[in-house]
Amino acid sequence: MPALTESNAQKRPADVMADVMEKPPPRSSSTPITPSINPYNAPKTKSAVITSSKTQNAVVFTPELLRVYYDRLFPYEMMYDWLSYGVTKDFFCRREWSFTIQPTPEDEIYIRYQSFKDLPEFKSAVIKRQPNKIDIGAVFTHQPKDHNNLSKEVFHTEERELVFDIDLTDYDGVRTCCSGANICNKCWKYMNMAIKVMDEGLKTDFGFNNMVWFYSGRRGVHCWVCDESARTLSNDARAAVATYFELPLENEEKSLDLTSNLHPMLARSLSVLEPMFLSDIVGDNGMGILTNQEQWVKLLKTLPEEARKAGIAAEMDKEWSKRDISPEEKWKMLKGRIEKETKKEGVKKQRKFKGDENERLEMWPIETVFRHTYPRLDINVSKMQNHLLKSPFCVHPKTGRVCIPMDVKKIDSFDPFNVPTLPQIVSELESYAKENGEAKNVPDWQKTSLKESMQFFLKTFLNPMKNEQRKMRMEEKAKEEAFTGDF
């Protein structure tokens, strides 16, 4: 293949070392890993039988399995198609790629500023390097592989998808089931909540169309917004969009300072999140914050001073201890009690507390719902054009799971423990061959359980986007022809 001679894969070792970063990329796998399964919730499917981290590595991720994946299953064409955005010339080659490679089990090398001139070059570089992880960066003014020869004035980012990264580790302050890299089906609900709020906000408020969500492979999700208007946003505008969605939830002690005139986006989010708060947080099937006395006392302690003055906490504690009340019912009682306290009452229509005290009490239920359900974004990922984000369709080295797209419409039934794993899809390939022969005319991914994900990606994201691009190009052409009179 002639492309190979110029490819980065052919770089002399010295050149490659020059690109090796001292620091690993944000959120690399350098953090200690623990197996990610809660024994109580793990569904009894074959993909979920992963227990200890040592055996897990051996079972779910080996260089041999990865080689099969890169040889036969990684969707190079789709990725190329997607990231070219219908521009055939001088575009894909200016995209930064980064590989994390592991030449020996102890070493991990992170190579930035890779770029590939076309599909064959991209494909052969991945196959040659066998990266444990692939990151996608921005499109630069020049080919990133030449960045050493270019001054900063000339070499800079030109465009980049607007991306969002949500990670369950940021929920450690509220989740009671797992912590760190561990996840279970209970805390996975936080991701559903986050996706619902963000997806709606990005579409309705900002008018974005071409968006796709991915499972990150372990404990979070990524969103890629690919509309041209999103790709060309300045860093300032990215930061504004990210902070538009941000609530200061990282500090559990800090008040959210909500006022009763809630921003329309927050008001809408509340209407989505409060039902989920009742169904997925308060009860035993969720975080159980209103199930037993120990838990509800913890929650009642977060009531503001005014509530204590009015004796709400003591009253609720007494009521709830008396008889068996469902968690949902408890929440309604508490809310009703606060409402009564903060409403204007009596003939004089006076409030019991002064304006801001009253408001603090009035907003407490909303603040509590948000604290337990509202998306916690890693906004630094979204703010900068040149921030790298893990590529879709990578295999997570610690779990062996493929980063597959997620259907927002069916988000409630998404189960991270059912996501195809590397050994699973490789064995599916083998059994398909046994049953049906090699079947060269069938793409390999169609022979595995990746089929559904890939088809979903094509049908709901890539093809509609390509159609839109085609339409726009035709319109432009028609305009041009009308202008020049060249029919």
Place this chain on the structure above:
Amino acid sequence: MFTSSKSTSKTPSTSTTNFFYTTPPSYELSLEDFESFALSRLIVLRKIEELKVKGLDRNQYNDALKRVVSLQLPSGGSNQSQKSYNEKRDLASHFILRLAYCRTEELRRWLLTQELALFKFRLEDLEKRGGKDMTLFMRSAQISFDKISHDEKNGMQSELRFNMSYRDFEASSFYKIPFAEAVDLIGRRLVHVRGGYAYVPGGKLVSIICARFRSHLSRSLAKASASFSHVSSDTRIGPLLKNMNKQYTGRDFGKQTAVEGDMNASNVDEYAERSMPLCMRQVHDGLKKDHKLKHDGRRQYGLFLKGAGLTMEESLLFFQNEFTKIMSADDFNKNYAYNIRHSYGKEGKRQSYTAFSSTTIIMGPRSNPSEVGSHHGCPFAHSGDSSLAALLGKMGIGGKDKDDIMAHKKNKMYQLACAKHFEVTHPGAAKTEGVDLDGVGNHPNAWFNSSAQYWKQKDGVKKEGGLKGKLTPPKGKVERALVSPNRPGEEKMEINA
């Protein structure tokens, strides 16, 4: 309140200056005016930079800025000729600085920041004045926004008025603006966003106009930088443009007036300990260690000491004491005394030299730490991160104070780092009566003066409480400094005028 400019064809009004600067001036300007206009604006912009670090509240900031703007770049006027002169000065000075500051990324960013602050100040002032001024300004700057119809407004009522009273909502017009132009309002969730547009009430348009000005100026600066080499080849204005950012606009520390304290050869050490900025402290400590200073260090430190009130005789004595630890008095007199007398204007062309400003030191030559006697330069700008951190640590500055200073250094805000150093070593200085902080971070002698004032107050207080301050100048001389007719503030006015 604001109407779309598309529907009007009236000629732009002349009653409001177009400080959006859409078109460059096209009239003749004397070289003298060229320079003085630019300097006026430079004084304003540097004042803005200085005010920003002081942590003033909004009113204090606006008042202080108003004072300097009305002095240096006034607008309007009692008659037409004064009015047009003021307009001319504002317009020309803006475009001159645009040229002078387009050369490097750093200069461009500096100008953009300060110009934006000035723009915002004026726009808010315009808005406060109310009436037609704002509309006229927008028309002349060709700014227009899409106003939504009455029906559309009422249809979105529940979303649009989330943070407004009913009365304000009724009285407001709303404008539909692409969200990328309203980043400030969106990031703070101050407006409703729908379908890629921000719905901005008339009262919040200032933020949008500022954003437009910013991108307009940023683009223009980038464009100007491409033609800088061509413009600067002009022999009349070239040197002026190239040196504009090094122009010193603050107080002049050449004459021995308005000096705090009573420095003499025997107490320089004590002053070095408490009242010298890091650049001078570094030279002083280096001199004590090596008993020798290279030429650049002698000039930087010698002129500083002169500005701090050390007489020529005392200066000779001070340097001689130190240098003769490694050489004979004869050698000192032969090789070094001349230079000291020279800097006091007693030799050669008999010019009395002024002390270096911070900019001069930052832009000046770097010292070579491995060379004996080489200690000049600005430690914030010229030292590496680790050596500055070590230096601060040695002086007992740690924790957040150190982090703040290091953060300024890393952002290349050396003068802010220096001002911060003052702040942490002089706690409560801003609130201490009799301490004038003007120029701290811009000139080592201003730093010194402010520090001396500070310690005078502190030691005075301590003395009353029965505690003797560490550094108490002899009584008689303190009084001299106190009654000095030439207070720093007054002198500044004279120079600025």
